[in-house]
Amino acid sequence: MRVLVFNAGSSSLKLGVFDGERQVFKASFDRFGPEGCDLKIGGETSRAPQPDLAGAIAAVPALLDRHGVEKIDAVGHRLAHGGTAFTGPVRIDDAVETRIEALTPLAPLHNPAMLQAVRLARQLWPDLPQVAVFDTSFHLTNPARATTYAVPKAWRDAGLRRFGFHGTSHRYVAQRAAEALGQDAKDLRIVSIHLGNGASACAVQYGRSIDSSMGMTPLEGLVMGTRSGDVDPGAFGFLQRELGLDIPQIEAALYADSGLKALTGSADMRDVEDRAAAGDLEAQLAINIYAYRARKYLGAYAAAMGGLDAVVFTGGIGENSASMRRRICDGLSFLGLMLDDDLNRAPDLTDRAAPQIQAQGSRVAVIVTETAEQLMIAREVRQLLARRAPVPRSIPVAVSGRHVHLSADAVDALFGPGYRLNPGAPLRQPGNWVAEERLSLEGPKGRLERVAILGPLRPRTQIEVSRTDSFALGLDAPVRDSGKLDGTPTVRLIGPAGQLDSNGLIVAARHIHTSPADAEAMGLTDGSLIRVRITGASGRDLVFDRVLIRVAPGTVTEMHIDTDEANAAGIRGAGEGELVGTAVAEL
Known part of the structure; x- marks a missing residue:
């Protein structure tokens, strides 16, 4: 499939054509003005007559024809903000256009130009599928503790929350880093650092974004070329009182006249580094900040x-400034992170390479790679158009109360050496059962009695509780897929013959067990994420997003949720859910 990708801005248009993974054409229109613009094709720049975005997009069909680019099969568009509604790429129609336009207040400097490009492209290629890919989608897996501002409820109800941006870049480089390390991203904890004129950091834990430095807008977080990054909100009142500035003036300055530009007069890190090396104190301070x-x-x-x-550097500064990478990494040896000076000095990024630049013995990999947002957009377009829509069907829903899966060593410690658990009631999944025995869980705040034990035994002890249970224990249990237990908190298990302090305490991510035959019939694949609508006893519908599909032979199709989720859905013990769509916010 040949995909044309647009990344539109108010003063520029970047485009690329991808045939599978291979980029066959690349161009950009920059610095629109009454006299035209700069047109860059490959490595050559010339002047072109197009004064604005509309003129540039109108010129694309002839431009592609002139360079022998034939038969476009689909068009992909980068959109900065998808709010909470767009959890992944979406095929564009009139209704989607309207929903994107409604999000303009969340990204007033970015979404309007991008939406204009969508409308113009739909007019030029009315018969081609057009797909929107959102910067914010990758970050919708961030937990509420990372996205919620501690502000009045009325503000939060109005939509004030953290979103995060650069999601397409962070997703690509985290995926590329995992490939370079020869590991699955779902087994890694990665910090992706995108340093360009815009800059952000993202924590990618086991394939999911769990936090990002940008917030409700692209202003929050790191220092950028012309944007401030983190600023005390009290500055607004101070500047109004002391300088008479109103909110639009302050906001405009934070976007366009802050960051490196405010500190040094230049938004270009190359200029700043040169001036710092020549003794400019303002430039030196800017680099340190x-x-x-x-x-x-x-x-x-x-x-x-x-x-x-792993730490991954990308973006113009992240890819090209050896000194900035060194400054950021220095002092982090306590984390096991050490750079190799020679490898850091000139990493070869040819052909989308992702070289490792950590020193021998470093416990943390340090990787440099070029971001490839257009390639990632083309991939997402292909995946969306190739994906079968899930076939709507009812799925049994089981409510999982708190329980533990014990290892053989844990059974010995809690019930005595050589003890064998007594299987009690069978579970729906073949070969699984509830033991007749019970145990207690104890944390710093409280204790949970008569906790069920599920069999058969596992190689590693796993304790599954609800979010409410974790607060009763006084522990912060993370939401994890079953088996992902590294870095989980320790809780005390108490049995009749002894006690055991074990990590492995989690809130299990909602999931559906299914067999290969059922998965094929429903159009699902192992590891995919879907939405499920559950109707409670009151008749109220609740849609659960990002429900993990776990396909294994010999399993029975069944969705598992915990007691908190069941209470939210208004169901007790068991219920039924219906597939309603897909979500693709993970790697």
């Missing part, structure tokens, strides 16, 4: 994920 902010986020995300396996 820039690196300190990035290093602070890197360390914070390592703590948030309970460890760190």
Whole structure:
């Protein structure tokens, strides 16, 4: 499939054509003005007569024809903001256009130009499928504790929350880093650092974004070329009182006249580094602020994920500034992160390479790679158009109360050496059962009695509780897929013959067990994410997003949710759900 990708801005249009993974054409229109614009094709730049975005998009069919690019099969569009509604790429129609336009207040500097490109492209290629890919979608897996501002409820109800941006870039480079390391992204804790004119950091834990430095808007977080990054909101009142500035003036300055530009007069890090080397004190301070902010986020995300396996640098500065990479990484040896000076000095990024630049003995991989947002958009377009829509059908829903899966060593510690659990009631999944025995869980705040034990035994002890249970224990249990237990908190298990302090405490991510035959019939694949609508006893519908599909021979199709989720859906013990769509926010 040959995909044309557009990345439109108010003063530029970038485009690429991809035949599978191979880019067959690349061009950009920059610096629109009454006298025309700069047209860059490959490595050559010339002047072109197009004064604006509309003129540039109208010129694309002839441009492609002139360079022998034939038969476009689909068009992909980058959209900055998809709010909470767009959890993945979506095929564009009139209704989708209207929903995107309604999100303009969340991205007033970005979405309007991108939406204009969508409308113009739909007029030029009315018979081709057109797909929107959103920067925010990758971050919709962020938990509420990372997305919620501690502000009045009325503000939050109006939509004030953190979203995160650069999601297409962070998703690509995290995926590319995992490939370079020869591991599955779902086994890694990665901090992706995108440093360009816009800059952001993202914590990618086991394939999911769990936090991002940008917030409701692309202003929050790292220092950028012309954007401030983190600023005390009290500055608005101060500037109004002291300088008489109103909110639009302050906001405009934070977007366009802050960051490196405010500190040095230049938004270009290359200029800033040259001036710093020549003794310019303002440039030296700007570099120190820039690196300190990035290093602070890197360390914070390592703590948030309970460890760190890889750091990935991308973006113009991240890819090209060896000194900035060194400044950010220096002082992080306590995390096991050490750079190799020679490897860091000139990494070869040819052909989308992702070289590792950590020193020998470093416990954390450090990788540099070019971001490829257009390639990632083309991939998502192909995947969406090739994907079968899930076949609507009813799925049994089981409510899982708190329970534990014990290892053989744990059984010995809790019930005595050589003890064998007594299988009690069978579970719906073949070969699984509830033991007759019970145990207690104890944390710093409280204790849970008569906790069920499920069999058969597992190689590693796993304790599954609800979010409410974790607060009763006084512990912060992360939401995890079954078996992903690294970095989980320790809880005390108490049995009749002894006690055991074990990690492995999780809130199990909602999931559906299904057989290969049922998965094929429903159009689902192992590891995919879907939405499920559940109707409770009151008749109220609740849609659960990002429900993981787990396909295995010999299993019975059944969705598992915990007691908190069951209470929210208004069901008790068991119920039924219906597939309603797909979500693709993970790697």
